[in-house]
Amino acid sequence: MNPCFDLPEDLTIYQVARTRDDLLAWMEAPAHATVPLYLNASAVQRVDGAGLQLLMALDASGRAWHLQAASGPFAETCELMGLAHWLSGMAQENPA
Amino acid sequence: MTHPADTDAAFIATAMPAFINEASEQTQAIEGLLLELEGQPDNRDLMDSLFRCAHTVKGSAGIFGLDPVVEFTHHVETLLDKMRDGLIGLTPDLNTLLLRCNDHIKLLVQAASDPAVDTPATQQERAGLVAQLRQLCGEPAPAAAAGPADAPAAPWHTWAITARFGEDTFRNGMDPVSVVRYLASLGTVRGMRCFGEAVPAVAALSPETCYLGFTLELHTPEVREAVEGAFSFVIDDCQLDVQGGAMPTPASDTASLDTATTASPSLALADLLADSAPAGGPDLGGTVAGKAAKPRDVPVASAEEGRYIRVQADRLDAVINLLGELVIAGAGAMLKARASRDTELVETNLHMNRLIEEIRNGTLGLRMVPVGETFNRFRRVVRDTASQLGKEVGFEIVGGDAELDKSMVEKIADPLMHLVRNSLDHGLETPAERVAAGKPAEGRLVLSAHHETGAILIRIEDDGRGINRDKVLQRAWSRGLVEQGVVPSTDAIHMLIFEPGFSTADQVTNLSGRGVGMDVVRRNIEALRGTIKLDSIPGQGLRVDIRLPLTLAIIDGFLVGIGKSKFVLPLESVVEVIESGDSDLRVDAFGRYTVELRGQVLPVVRLRTLYSLESSHPKRVSVVVVSSPRGQYGVEVDVLYGQNQTVIKPLGRLFKSLRGISGSSVLGSGEVALILDVASLEEQTTQSATSPPRAEALSKP
Numbered sequence: 001m002n003p004c005f006d007l008p009e010d011l012t013i014y015q016v017a018r019t020r021d022d023l024l025a026w027m028e029a030p031a032h033a034t035v036p037l038y039l040n041a042s043a044v045q046r047v048d049g050a051g052l053q054l055l056m057a058l059d060a061s062g063r064a065w066h067l068q069a070a071s072g073p074f075a076e077t078c079e080l081m082g083l084a085h086w087l088s089g090m091a092q093e094n095p096a
Numbered sequence: 097m098t099h100p101a102d103t104d105a106a107f108i109a110t111a112m113p114a115f116i117n118e119a120s121e122q123t124q125a126i127e128g129l130l131l132e133l134e135g136q137p138d139n140r141d142l143m144d145s146l147f148r149c150a151h152t153v154k155g156s157a158g159i160f161g162l163d164p165v166v167e168f169t170h171h172v173e174t175l176l177d178k179m180r181d182g183l184i185g186l187t188p189d190l191n192t193l194l195l196r197c198n199d200h201i202k203l204l205v206q207a208a209s210d211p212a213v214d215t216p217a218t219q220q221e222r223a224g225l226v227a228q229l230r231q232l233c234g235e236p237a238p239a240a241a242a243g244p245a246d247a248p249a250a251p252w253h254t255w256a257i258t259a260r261f262g263e264d265t266f267r268n269g270m271d272p273v274s275v276v277r278y279l280a281s282l283g284t285v286r287g288m289r290c291f292g293e294a295v296p297a298v299a300a301l302s303p304e305t306c307y308l309g310f311t312l313e314l315h316t317p318e319v320r321e322a323v324e325g326a327f328s329f330v331i332d333d334c335q336l337d338v339q340g341g342a343m344p345t346p347a348s349d350t351a352s353l354d355t356a357t358t359a360s361p362s363l364a365l366a367d368l369l370a371d372s373a374p375a376g377g378p379d380l381g382g383t384v385a386g387k388a389a390k391p392r393d394v395p396v397a398s399a400e401e402g403r404y405i406r407v408q409a410d411r412l413d414a415v416i417n418l419l420g421e422l423v424i425a426g427a428g429a430m431l432k433a434r435a436s437r438d439t440e441l442v443e444t445n446l447h448m449n450r451l452i453e454e455i456r457n458g459t460l461g462l463r464m465v466p467v468g469e470t471f472n473r474f475r476r477v478v479r480d481t482a483s484q485l486g487k488e489v490g491f492e493i494v495g496g497d498a499e500l501d502k503s504m505v506e507k508i509a510d511p512l513m514h515l516v517r518n519s520l521d522h523g524l525e526t527p528a529e530r531v532a533a534g535k536p537a538e539g540r541l542v543l544s545a546h547h548e549t550g551a552i553l554i555r556i557e558d559d560g561r562g563i564n565r566d567k568v569l570q571r572a573w574s575r576g577l578v579e580q581g582v583v584p585s586t587d588a589i590h591m592l593i594f595e596p597g598f599s600t601a602d603q604v605t606n607l608s609g610r611g612v613g614m615d616v617v618r619r620n621i622e623a624l625r626g627t628i629k630l631d632s633i634p635g636q637g638l639r640v641d642i643r644l645p646l647t648l649a650i651i652d653g654f655l656v657g658i659g660k661s662k663f664v665l666p667l668e669s670v671v672e673v674i675e676s677g678d679s680d681l682r683v684d685a686f687g688r689y690t691v692e693l694r695g696q697v698l699p700v701v702r703l704r705t706l707y708s709l710e711s712s713h714p715k716r717v718s719v720v721v722v723s724s725p726r727g728q729y730g731v732e733v734d735v736l737y738g739q740n741q742t743v744i745k746p747l748g749r750l751f752k753s754l755r756g757i758s759g760s761s762v763l764g765s766g767e768v769a770l771i772l773d774v775a776s777l778e779e780q781t782t783q784s785a786t787s788p789p790r791a792e793a794l795s796k797p
Binding site: 013016017019020023024027047048049050052053054056057058059060061062077080081082083 | 261265266267271272273274276277280285287288289290292295296297298299301303304306307308310312
């Protein structure tokens with residue numbers, strides 16, 4: 001099992017600042033500095049533009065990242081916003 | 097769609113007040129437009145504005161998921177669309193229906209925050225209205241909102257939409273995801289692409305700043321306005337481009353991106369975008385600008401709005417308060433400068449005081465709003481009241497752009513409403529009576545406003561039956577308002593209708609005639625330091641003139657002194673000043689002081705006696721002649737200090753009951769001067785005329 005960052009239940013503007021700090025700390029931890037990042041979105045119940053934008057920022061950081069799991073609301077929003085490729089990555093990278 | 101309910105709730109809670117505010121502005125506008133259209137049913141611009149307003153309500157209600165509002169407004173919109181295309185003509189009946197529909201939209205908007213408002217009765221009413229609307233449109237299906245741009249055969253459009261959101265979008269409580277969700281509800285979304293190019297790395301990300309944008313194709317029956325309506329809440333902070341129409345656009349979204357040109361001139365917010373679009377992102381200013389031949393209403397409208405800044409009223413009040421202090425401080429500095437006899441210092445001070453005065457005028461100007469907004473509200477009242485009473489009335493508004501202090505406008509609305517209703521109810525006759533009297537069947541009611549020196553004159557004029565002097569006099573005699581047999585002047589008779597408990601209406605209607613109200617009207621107007629005057633020609637009409645000062649905060653005053661006390665008289669009420677020796681002042685049989693002025697007897701108020709002021713009696717005194725609503729009278733004073741910018745401070749509770757004083761003011765020297773209320777001070781003179789002379793008045797002849 002790859003080390004995995006759990007996205008919070010509330011991936012919206014209200015929590016995004018904290019989530020970003022947590023994510024940044026997690027990314028920069030020596031143990032995770034070189035490996036691809038795995039994110040777990042299975043707990044996400046609410047997601048908005050600010051939340052999606054945080055994940056886009058990962059691309060801009062030049063780090064490969066993959067979704068390990070996604071909740072229904074999260075997947076639906078990704079599809080709505082034309083970000084379904086995030087979800088397809090999940091299927092490949094997460095054979096379990 | 098699995099949209100978590102609590103996200104909705106949070107979003108709605110954040111933005112709902114803005115929505116309700118906007119929606120009520122829109123319904124207000126709809127009402128005004130409908131009433132205007134009644135006079136000019138062929139006015140295309142009005143029709144377009146009307147459609148746009150209804151559409152905006154629907155669009156924003158859609159964002160909030162207020163389905164009842166969307167559904168109902170949709171029917172109204174469909175009808176308006178047919179009217180816009182000239183398929184259905186505007187008749188008075190139709191207008192009445194639309195007004196009722198508008199009321200219903202208001203109710204539904206209200207129901208968004210308080211569901212209890214929408215009772216079974218209103219639901220039934222809604223069903224009835226919808227049935228009527230559908231019948232008028234001649235089609236039972238609610239989904240056909242065909243725009244004028246498209247051929248009837250091809251009602252579906254493909255819109256290529258590109259949007260880039262401003263940095264503050266999230267902070268303003270808006271979310272691109274919600275916009276997309278709404279767009280998706282309008283039709284089928286294809287080629288959705290979310291721009292993440294502008295998003296910085298996590299380490300550099302300011303997570304609450306929006307860097308997002310998207311491009312998509314929407315296949316929908318909706319017209320351009322409906323699509324653009326999805327952005328109505330973010331339009332000020334969003335770079336939006338909607339292309340296409342009935343024709344399909346290039347299939348690839350990236351193609352439309354690559355062909356991006358500079359922003360088309362119709363994008364009025366282009367300058368705003370320069371800041372909000374972060375560097376490095378693709379230029380999304382516009383796609384294939386040449387295709388957008390149709391004038392675009394939404395951005396133009398918001399450019400107009402952009403010329404205004406909404407400021408909280410209390411912030412403005414704080415500035416005006418400070419300004420009051422500044423005026424006082426300036427006067428203080430001027431006093432000191434004069435005392436120093438340093439000419440340069442005096443000149444510098446003069447210059448400074450001039451600037452302060454300019455700032456004063458400018459700042460007070462910020463509170464000024466056109467009275468027309470208030471007047472327009474009466475259109476509906478006149479229309480409904482007239483039809484209720486079976487009267488035909490042509491209502492005109494003149495000079496609606498005259499400006500008045502905002503707080504004043506709010507306070508004047510009720511008294512005006514009362515006077516307008518009074519004219520409709522008592523003044524204007526029924527068509528039959530009018531024809532019998534040789535007048536046109538349609539009555540005329542004119543509400544006008546214009547500026548007079550330092551004041552605004554609001555006039556309500558009708559061509560009805562006017563005031564029946566004899567009837568008023570009879571009533572006044574029988575009610576004991578005037579002593580039996582005494583016939584006052586015509587003006588005085590007219591003013592009797594403002595006395596408490598006076599009403600000449602033979603029959604009490606639910607509109608007026610109870611005799612409560614007219615006295616309240618006068619009190620309200622006098623509380624605003626205004627005056628009211630009636631002019632009536634029996635059988636030909638009534639004219640009510642209301643004069644109001646432009647502002648409540650600062651007046652030009654005339655400073656006078658009695659002993660050590662100082663008083664301010666409003667400068668506009670001062671007519672002249674006469675010098676008089678003590679012997680010129682007489683006491684008449686009722687204990688009133690009088691002075692002879694050019695052969696006329698002028699009542700004089702002796703403040704020294706009235707307020708028991710301590711002062712040695714000077715040999716010569718001045719009598720300031722002031723004009724009040726009911727004539728002229730004199731105020732005896734010791735010293736005249738001259739003109740003074742007076743910042744009005746309210747009196748404390750302790751002094752509220754003090755008659756003849758309306759407020760206080762702090763002078764440059766730090767002394768307090770009381771501001772005399774010319775109207776109520778006059779009552780002191782007339783009171784002593786009808787009541788027996790007071791002991792204190794007699795003791796000092």
